[in-house]
Amino acid sequence: MATESIIWLLPLPPLLAFFVIILFTNKGKALSHSIAVGAAALSWLGSMVVFVRTLAVENFGKEVFQSSINWLPTGDKWLKIGVLIDPLSAITIFFVAWTVLMIFIYSIGYHNYGQPNGDHDRKGLPPHGATLIDEHGHQQTVPSIEPMYARFFAFIGLFAFGMYTLVVSDNLLTMFVGWEIMGLCSYLLIGFWFGKPSARNAAVKAFMTTRIGDVFMLLGISFIYSATGSLSFRDILNEHTLSVLASTTTPILGLSAAGLMGLLLFIGTVGKSAQWPLHVWLPDAMEGPTPVSAMIHAATMVSAGVYAVIRMFPLITAGFDGHNLTTTMSVIAFIGAFTALFAATIAVAQNDIKRVLAYSTISQLGFMIAALGVGAYVAAVFHLVTHAFFKALLFLGSGSVIHGMEHGVLHTGDHSVDPQDMFNMGGLRKKMPITFWTFLIGGFALSGFPILTAGFWSKDEILADAFGNGHMVVFITLAVAAFLTAFYTMRQITLTFLGEPRTKPAEHAQETHWTMTLPLVILAVFAIGFGWVGIPEKFPVLGGLIPNWFHEFVGGTLAERPEVLVFNMVPLMTSLVVALGGLLVGWLVYRNVKSAVEDKLQINVLKNKYYFDEIYDFLFVKPSYWFAETFAYKFIDQTIIDGFINRIGGVAQSLGTGFRKYFDAPVVNGFGDMVGESAKKIGKKLSPIIQRGRIQYYMVASLTVAIIVAILYYFILT
Amino acid sequence: MSIPLSWYLVLSAALFSIGLFGVLARKNAVAILLGIELMLNAVNINLVAFWRYGSTASLAGQVFAIIVFAVAAAEVAVGLALIISVYRRRTTVIADELDLLKW
Numbered sequence: 124m125a126t127e128s129i130i131w132l133l134p135l136p137p138l139l140a141f142f143v144i145i146l147f148t149n150k151g152k153a154l155s156h157s158i159a160v161g162a163a164a165l166s167w168l169g170s171m172v173v174f175v176r177t178l179a180v181e182n183f184g185k186e187v188f189q190s191s192i193n194w195l196p197t198g199d200k201w202l203k204i205g206v207l208i209d210p211l212s213a214i215t216i217f218f219v220a221w222t223v224l225m226i227f228i229y230s231i232g233y234h235n236y237g238q239p240n241g242d243h244d245r246k247g248l249p250p251h252g253a254t255l256i257d258e259h260g261h262q263q264t265v266p267s268i269e270p271m272y273a274r275f276f277a278f279i280g281l282f283a284f285g286m287y288t289l290v291v292s293d294n295l296l297t298m299f300v301g302w303e304i305m306g307l308c309s310y311l312l313i314g315f316w317f318g319k320p321s322a323r324n325a326a327v328k329a330f331m332t333t334r335i336g337d338v339f340m341l342l343g344i345s346f347i348y349s350a351t352g353s354l355s356f357r358d359i360l361n362e363h364t365l366s367v368l369a370s371t372t373t374p375i376l377g378l379s380a381a382g383l384m385g386l387l388l389f390i391g392t393v394g395k396s397a398q399w400p401l402h403v404w405l406p407d408a409m410e411g412p413t414p415v416s417a418m419i420h421a422a423t424m425v426s427a428g429v430y431a432v433i434r435m436f437p438l439i440t441a442g443f444d445g446h447n448l449t450t451t452m453s454v455i456a457f458i459g460a461f462t463a464l465f466a467a468t469i470a471v472a473q474n475d476i477k478r479v480l481a482y483s484t485i486s487q488l489g490f491m492i493a494a495l496g497v498g499a500y501v502a503a504v505f506h507l508v509t510h511a512f513f514k515a516l517l518f519l520g521s522g523s524v525i526h527g528m529e530h531g532v533l534h535t536g537d538h539s540v541d542p543q544d545m546f547n548m549g550g551l552r553k554k555m556p557i558t559f560w561t562f563l564i565g566g567f568a569l570s571g572f573p574i575l576t577a578g579f580w581s582k583d584e585i586l587a588d589a590f591g592n593g594h595m596v597v598f599i600t601l602a603v604a605a606f607l608t609a610f611y612t613m614r615q616i617t618l619t620f621l622g623e624p625r626t627k628p629a630e631h632a633q634e635t636h637w638t639m640t641l642p643l644v645i646l647a648v649f650a651i652g653f654g655w656v657g658i659p660e661k662f663p664v665l666g667g668l669i670p671n672w673f674h675e676f677v678g679g680t681l682a683e684r685p686e687v688l689v690f691n692m693v694p695l696m697t698s699l700v701v702a703l704g705g706l707l708v709g710w711l712v713y714r715n716v717k718s719a720v721e722d723k724l725q726i727n728v729l730k731n732k733y734y735f736d737e738i739y740d741f742l743f744v745k746p747s748y749w750f751a752e753t754f755a756y757k758f759i760d761q762t763i764i765d766g767f768i769n770r771i772g773g774v775a776q777s778l779g780t781g782f783r784k785y786f787d788a789p790v791v792n793g794f795g796d797m798v799g800e801s802a803k804k805i806g807k808k809l810s811p812i813i814q815r816g817r818i819q820y821y822m823v824a825s826l827t828v829a830i831i832v833a834i835l836y837y838f839i840l841t
Numbered sequence: 842m843s844i845p846l847s848w849y850l851v852l853s854a855a856l857f858s859i860g861l862f863g864v865l866a867r868k869n870a871v872a873i874l875l876g877i878e879l880m881l882n883a884v885n886i887n888l889v890a891f892w893r894y895g896s897t898a899s900l901a902g903q904v905f906a907i908i909v910f911a912v913a914a915a916e917v918a919v920g921l922a923l924i925i926s927v928y929r930r931r932t933t934v935i936a937d938e939l940d941l942l943k944w
Binding site: 810814815816817818819821822823826 | 861864865866873936937939940941942943
């Protein structure tokens, strides 16, 4: 099949799976997950075929796979819909396909497929466990299957459709459509257990917060369309258009048109990729099932935010001379670097295993954004890919840990133990060896453990770019953030896996099903191996052993191939020191910590996330409620609008009553009644005279009338 | 062909008027029925006369007269049956006494 046709078909299987599951197979659990996983596997296969074919193309980046058709007529022009695979989307589709397929498989185990139905499970609440009595009469509690099993697979199918659509689209419009479909699925899946108020609130929060960004993004898209008359990437991102846009000025902040467009699109990314100040939704989004956290809130949807900025990189950097950052780039670099550090400090004080990872995700996305802000295109893409792999791995690992802990909780019957609190864990390396080793790999990749892991190469490249281009503030901020990253990662690993079990459930934790551990192992392979495709050529000893394929491949997307940086020891040493130092300090500090009380970093301001939720609550949520309740509802709606309408209604009613009383009843009814009554009276009087029941009188009368009519007819009408 | 058409028409009109008078003035229901028969036959005279003095090639006049005979026969059968039925219930055939047809 032609490569373009395959690309067109890539998003379809998950969409079909969604409809088939929702409409037909939602009663069958095995059938539903087979359809969903099968669809994901089909898309994965197609993606791999496309990816391998792109490798065979000489000078890929100039020669891309592209196809488009007319879609919506707009006056005398057409909005086109189309697909585009260039090196950037090829590499994105690669990691999307892998992580999506792995997470689909993982979901089977995560939702306890094959386990009995729960004793008192209800739809909209997580499964509580089922009681089994074996042949010896022993009673034991085991995990029970998710009550809305099929629905979950339908939703993630729809999500996968959104992600594939976003990646393969060749224009901003369909990209935005995919973007919004993912937003919807994120909402549905965070609120998957809608019986929990916290999940409901988190879903609404996520939807509302990202909506702020989306509105600005839509503004940016409209601006681009009105300025260039096209939404296709290839039309916008050519040198001529860009130079025109870069030299057009706008009245806002002295930005060029390109800068303003870039900034508006970037605000969309701030919402979607949970960058400060719109980061607040992502940690709460951890209320959703863990596969959702892994797929939507670590590997794909939040990456899509960064992907959008990378995609529009030439527009954002239009007017960039290579040294002095444009205003837009400075904003992007600032927000990225600030978020990276800010989220890392919060992650240090979190005790929920998933929340640590959530803040870590925010922080790592900040790294990518900062890299884009300083113009480090390839480094950002590289970190995007490696991060997707190792963060999906970490989330799935944490889900596996939680699952093991839940098993322990059910086994011991001690429901007071929170299976997500790291201080309730400890010593899990013996109970869950596969989870431990893969989590360790993921954690080391996240910390940037030197040489071995993928995270090292990508993070090192970002630091090297920031340093090499002379952006020292960004460099130092990111270095500190990287240190904190290694520190909280080691804290997490130490608290979770090392030492001795701190609670009874932790002693009875159990390794999870193969459907959960297999994806861990596969993702762990990528978390290590993917870094090796991007080793800088000038790197001591290792450089050049494996060609820096990634830089060549992805760099080809841009019109001007980014030049390879001069190698410098400073950023390398920095990343070595911060990674190893952070890991070591994390281990030293936490190896003997027994409970949360002994943790010296449980500082209130960090634990409470710098009170951002409270501040936003005070600044936006409360005033909105006040506005809605007191102003809009009670004053505008009830007093003014309702008052006005009630007044009109009152006037109309009194008018009506008046009419009824003085016109309708006496005049209209009186006349009608009078006619009727008179007819009745006349009839009564006449009937004994003319209606006597004698047939011959009737006939005489008929004859008389007939004669009169005949005479009249004869004399008058003729 | 010495007798003109108008004579037949006069005869027919006279017969019709006699029938009409009988229908309107006689008290006995059987006599009323007889009056109706006279009126029908007055019509027949008209039909046949017009046929004879019009175009004899067309059979319409004769056919109509035969249809009127048939209808008259059927009507007499029904009418006499009704009169007998009325007589059985009310022991009278005087039209003035059968004054049920009022409100």
